[in-house]
Amino acid sequence: MIEFVVVQTLNGIVYAMLLFTVSVGLSMIFGLMGLVNLAHGSFFLLGAYLALTIRGLTGNFWIAFFVSPLVAGLIAIVLERIWFTRFYRRTHMDHVLLTFGFTYVFADIVKFFWGVEIQSLSKPALLQGSLQIFDTQFPIYRLFVIGVGIMLFLLTRFFIARTNVGALIRAAVLDRDMVIGLGFNVRAIFTVMFALGVVLAALGGILAVPITGIYIGLDLEILIIALIVVTVGGLGNIQSAFWSSLLIGIADAYSKTFLPNFSMFLILTIMVVVLVVRSMGQPDVEEQEIQ
Amino acid sequence: MTKETLFLRRPFGASRGGAEYWLKAIVPLALLAMLVVLPFTGIRSNQLSLAAEILIFSMAAMGLNLLVGYTGLVSLGHGAFFGMAAYATAIVAKRISPEILLTFPISILLVGIVAVFVGWLALRLAGFYFLMITFAFTQIVYSAADKWQWLSGGTMGLMIRPALLFGKPVFRSPAVLYYVALGAFLFTWLAIAVVVRSPFGQSLVGIRENPKRMGPIGYHVRRYKMAVFVLAALFAGLGGAINGQFTLFVSPADVHWLFSGALLIMVILGGTGTLYGPVLGVAVYLYFQNWLSSYTDYWMFVVGALFIVFITAARKGLMGLGAQAWKQARSKGA
Numbered sequence: 242m243i244e245f246v247v248v249q250t251l252n253g254i255v256y257a258m259l260l261f262t263v264s265v266g267l268s269m270i271f272g273l274m275g276l277v278n279l280a281h282g283s284f285f286l287l288g289a290y291l292a293l294t295i296r297g298l299t300g301n302f303w304i305a306f307f308v309s310p311l312v313a314g315l316i317a318i319v320l321e322r323i324w325f326t327r328f329y330r331r332t333h334m335d336h337v338l339l340t341f342g343f344t345y346v347f348a349d350i351v352k353f354f355w356g357v358e359i360q361s362l363s364k365p366a367l368l369q370g371s372l373q374i375f376d377t378q379f380p381i382y383r384l385f386v387i388g389v390g391i392m393l394f395l396l397t398r399f400f401i402a403r404t405n406v407g408a409l410i411r412a413a414v415l416d417r418d419m420v421i422g423l424g425f426n427v428r429a430i431f432t433v434m435f436a437l438g439v440v441l442a443a444l445g446g447i448l449a450v451p452i453t454g455i456y457i458g459l460d461l462e463i464l465i466i467a468l469i470v471v472t473v474g475g476l477g478n479i480q481s482a483f484w485s486s487l488l489i490g491i492a493d494a495y496s497k498t499f500l501p502n503f504s505m506f507l508i509l510t511i512m513v514v515v516l517v518v519r520s521m522g523q524p525d526v527e528e529q530e531i532q
Numbered sequence: 533m534t535k536e537t538l539f540l541r542r543p544f545g546a547s548r549g550g551a552e553y554w555l556k557a558i559v560p561l562a563l564l565a566m567l568v569v570l571p572f573t574g575i576r577s578n579q580l581s582l583a584a585e586i587l588i589f590s591m592a593a594m595g596l597n598l599l600v601g602y603t604g605l606v607s608l609g610h611g612a613f614f615g616m617a618a619y620a621t622a623i624v625a626k627r628i629s630p631e632i633l634l635t636f637p638i639s640i641l642l643v644g645i646v647a648v649f650v651g652w653l654a655l656r657l658a659g660f661y662f663l664m665i666t667f668a669f670t671q672i673v674y675s676a677a678d679k680w681q682w683l684s685g686g687t688m689g690l691m692i693r694p695a696l697l698f699g700k701p702v703f704r705s706p707a708v709l710y711y712v713a714l715g716a717f718l719f720t721w722l723a724i725a726v727v728v729r730s731p732f733g734q735s736l737v738g739i740r741e742n743p744k745r746m747g748p749i750g751y752h753v754r755r756y757k758m759a760v761f762v763l764a765a766l767f768a769g770l771g772g773a774i775n776g777q778f779t780l781f782v783s784p785a786d787v788h789w790l791f792s793g794a795l796l797i798m799v800i801l802g803g804t805g806t807l808y809g810p811v812l813g814v815a816v817y818l819y820f821q822n823w824l825s826s827y828t829d830y831w832m833f834v835v836g837a838l839f840i841v842f843i844t845a846a847r848k849g850l851m852g853l854g855a856q857a858w859k860q861a862r863s864k865g866a
Binding site for chain 2: 271277324327328333334335337338339341342343344345346348349350352353461465468469472501505506509512513516517520521
């Protein structure tokens, strides 16, 4: 029994770490720029496929691990500068629609370059093998994912809470116009934030490939759960994104074992309950969120 | 958005007798005549079924347009009502009887009840959060359709038994089905045309433009939203029930959120907040899909790119572009 709980919880945490990498960017981009980026899951997928190609070219997992998020980040910068920047003055709904269009385009680009079959990436030699937890063999790679996830959490947290740029970002979330008024280049902050979010999502994609494999459709699967994480956790906050990733990840791991036919229900119910409860206290939600 | 045109438009505009007057009077009648005689023009049967499909999907799109275009509620769960109605007809036909007087009312009633419940939850919130709840709703319906094998047939979907009327098949030929679709489409179109011109419809526009003010003026905003949400769902349900007779098959893909997303794309492509827009959007989308998917596997890319261009540069859709071109032509002529 204890063994079951430990292993399931660990599996849940592994999933939660992957969710965190996607949802932290989603949450910060939404919180800071008011940009609802439905294409965020596509960057997760893109990161994974780029890693696949780089790994194929160089034969080294670690080069792929470090380079492909940077490539994805560059693509994100170009996209943000050329396209999304036109949309900051428009409504949330226009963002949703625009980025929804991008998920279509991304899906077909990925299909064109990498095909539709499920592909996978073998784990690096360093992280092969598994650890004995009671009677279960738990892959070391998964522990590595947990480690990376926690490290990313601490790093982003440090970046936002302790560095000058982080302080600017926090200030811009609270009062964008004031920060502009103080003479800072908020546009540049937006771009940095956007690229950072994408780099994290791409990193999550790479981490996920050896576990889940990679296929078209995974972008939307992960996007859906990440959106739920963000909705449950609230927007623009790294800590809440982390904790709500944990909640959703672990809930998902357990519900998949106990109620395989209802696994999505549990998570969606959590979200609906959180939303409705949150709306009860504040009759104003309706009005605030319209624009 | 289209504030002026919505508030000021009288049925045939101010310039009675002008070119615009005749255009507005003749075009709908010509289109209607074309739709009525379509089955007799020797049209190929796959083209006729595409036309029927456009009519059917338009009913869902026009309902969605009531939400998105007139009330400012962007729903990502509208397709679920459409697919759910098809599922309901399939299940009732399988378990009880394929009698149309039984399957259609039950499925539409079911859609109405579900819409009341979803609206009760979702309409507490607006904007992004409303979107997320409707989205969660369609995903819940999807997982139910996908997982509840005993009821829905699971991933394989369900065959739908053709509807009977007093023991005789209703849809004996594609033409009959086409006319039923046309009739339901016209009913929906007229109903929505009446709704948007009524004081109720104008209040919806008020809610879209300024929900903060509508409350204090004395409108019960959430009740208005609820009414329009359920109404839109019912139109989608009617379309879905007919579509079930058209495809004779229903699968989880019919309630997937991508279908709701596609409906949203159609409405935006055509032009939100207009009567013709959604129909035009559906026609263009389905025609493109039909045409492109026979040439290339990458039609999603084309649709996505087209959609991005419209959202970026032509937010009012094809109707907006048309109106602009018309205005320019007029000012040149004058």
